[in-house]
Amino acid sequence: MSIPFRIGQGFDVHALVAGRPLVIGGVCIPHTHGLLGHSDADVLLHALTDALLGAAGLGDIGRHFPDTDPAFKGADSRALLRTAYERVVAAGWIAGNIDATIHAQAPKIGPYAKAMVANIASDLGLDEQQVNIKAKTNEGLGHLGRKEGIAATAVVLLAKAAA
């Protein structure tokens, strides 16, 4: 039996360091520190990319965009997200809805969430109502609570595209 829906989940974490811009959900957020990575280290878009690829059974972000490949050094994660979603669509799926959480002790994400939703909806060709972005502190606990990094989790529902 072929079920016309698939779910996927994604997780990512990057270290916060001085001297890097903080880019989350394609939004550059004014902050003392930014996220370290081979690409722009957009932790939210990486978690979302993994959720989409996972739901379609297409592996993970590192398989599609290896961090050993100089082509992806400093990459715009919105471009990676768009490419990954093209591959998901080519496999016969479309996104139904996305729900994601940014785990950040600081800065406050609330003021930027709407712009992140707009970026993701635009990149995936979705209505903004199909995309939800939430944020939580880590209540001061552990590496996230000590502001050593920011993490993100994402879930996505895919539906079989009409033939």
Ligand SMILES: Nc1ccn([C@@H]2O[C@H](COP(=O)(O)O)[C@@H](O)[C@H]2O)c(=O)n1
């Ligand atoms: N980086 C963050 C963290 C949280 N928020 C908002 O604050 C609310 C309460 O968060 P707690 O972790 O204290 O439960 C949360 O629901 C968000 O609305 C935020 O904007 N940015």
Ligand SMILES: C[C@@]1(CO)OP(=O)(O)OP(=O)(O)OC[C@H]1O
């Ligand atoms: C995006 C890629 C590729 O530039 O590099 P990073 O920015 O280090 O991010 P990560 O979350 O480790 O995901 C996979 C990588 O292959």
